[in-house]
Amino acid sequence: MKNSKVAALLGVAALALSACGGGKAGESASSKENATKGPAAKQIDYRACIVSDAGGWDDKSFNQSAKEGLDKAVHDLGVRPNTAESKSDNDFAPNVKSMVEAKCNLTIGVGFKLSEAVENAAKSNPDKQFAIVDATFQNQPENARALVFNTHEAAYLAGYAAAANSKSGKVGTFGGIKLPTVTIFMDGFADGVARYNKDHKKDVKVLGWNKETQEGQFTNTFDDQSKGTAVANQLIQQGADVIMPVAGPVGLGAAAAAKSNGKTLVVGVDSDWYESASEYKDIVLTSVQKGINPAVVDTIKSGVEKKFDKTPYVGTLKNGGVSLAPFHDLQKSQPKGLEDELKKIKEEIVSGKTVVKSSAAYEVK
Numbered sequence: 001m002k003n004s005k006v007a008a009l010l011g012v013a014a015l016a017l018s019a020c021g022g023g024k025a026g027e028s029a030s031s032k033e034n035a036t037k038g039p040a041a042k043q044i045d046y047r048a049c050i051v052s053d054a055g056g057w058d059d060k061s062f063n064q065s066a067k068e069g070l071d072k073a074v075h076d077l078g079v080r081p082n083t084a085e086s087k088s089d090n091d092f093a094p095n096v097k098s099m100v101e102a103k104c105n106l107t108i109g110v111g112f113k114l115s116e117a118v119e120n121a122a123k124s125n126p127d128k129q130f131a132i133v134d135a136t137f138q139n140q141p142e143n144a145r146a147l148v149f150n151t152h153e154a155a156y157l158a159g160y161a162a163a164a165n166s167k168s169g170k171v172g173t174f175g176g177i178k179l180p181t182v183t184i185f186m187d188g189f190a191d192g193v194a195r196y197n198k199d200h201k202k203d204v205k206v207l208g209w210n211k212e213t214q215e216g217q218f219t220n221t222f223d224d225q226s227k228g229t230a231v232a233n234q235l236i237q238q239g240a241d242v243i244m245p246v247a248g249p250v251g252l253g254a255a256a257a258a259k260s261n262g263k264t265l266v267v268g269v270d271s272d273w274y275e276s277a278s279e280y281k282d283i284v285l286t287s288v289q290k291g292i293n294p295a296v297v298d299t300i301k302s303g304v305e306k307k308f309d310k311t312p313y314v315g316t317l318k319n320g321g322v323s324l325a326p327f328h329d330l331q332k333s334q335p336k337g338l339e340d341e342l343k344k345i346k347e348e349i350v351s352g353k354t355v356v357k358s359s360a361a362y363e364v365k
Helices: 062-077 089-101 112-124 151-165 180-200 225-237 250-261 278-283 292-304 328-333 338-351
Strands: 047-051 080-084 106-110 129-133 144-149 170-175 205-207 242-246 265-270 284-290 313-315 322-324
Touching: 047 062, 047 089, 047 292, 062 080, 062 106, 062 292, 080 089, 089 106, 089 112, 106 112, 106 292, 112 129, 112 144, 129 292, 144 292, 151 170, 151 180, 151 242, 151 265, 151 284, 151 322, 151 338, 170 180, 170 225, 180 205, 180 242, 225 242, 225 250, 242 250, 250 265, 250 278, 265 278, 278 284, 278 328, 284 328, 292 313
Parallel strands: 047 080, 047 106, 106 129, 129 144, 144 313, 170 205, 170 242, 242 265, 265 284
Antiparallel strands: 284 322
């Protein structure tokens, strides 16, 4: 599957480089909250660099997860880092170019909006390595890798859990921008609800998305949280008591609406929202997680070990690249037998007995 190219505007933009600790200007230090235990590896002569989209490093979503992957690689592998935090679409091409000029061995762009800038840089610099998180390339360069995730598999489990927890008989989902990386979540969620209905002879409705027609509700932004609040409130007014927003930082607006309502739960996406958006942990049912952090580490490691190639990394339930987060504080209130049911369904998906389908799914090679 190929995502549509998005024009990268070549306006003059200020480069936002993170300079921390005792490193040189433009280098980012390891996060103080790095989960890796033990002493840091000795620094090596390999520079791994990363460029965010406009969501920034604290988006509590895929940018943050990617940055944490770089931090882990700095700690575990000893690579030298550079980061560039984009403030708008105009920053993408200049920020990627700045990484090349900083002599980065590997430059990773985060999000589909950077795909064109990364692809162009890869073609112009065949001696360097490049990668894109959560997107593919229009014309695959030999020196670039796509890091993508079959999130519909984990979202299927989330949809099943959402239906099981619904008291109103209605659950909802909505997207930021209508893209394959968004609708793939919504497809899996809808099918998971359908599976629950079949298994339990129920009729839980999905609001905000129709898988058959591929039509639903979108905020048309990943940045304006107020729009996430507005759409979530619409779904709540229609009766949804569990909502999965697939909209990056905009999803936090939905979480705010759910918390304000007091009777609505949310399903997080990309990271475990119980941890990454802890201010909403009391209303987070579960989360559909992408293993962006380990995918970034794996890609950097392949470059360090001179094993980098263009074969895409595709995260699945089988390889642990996607997963369903724990119920955390809500575990004790889960319907009897639900966790055993989810375990069984996961095993079916991993074994191939149950195939979760989406037109946005990536082929596993």
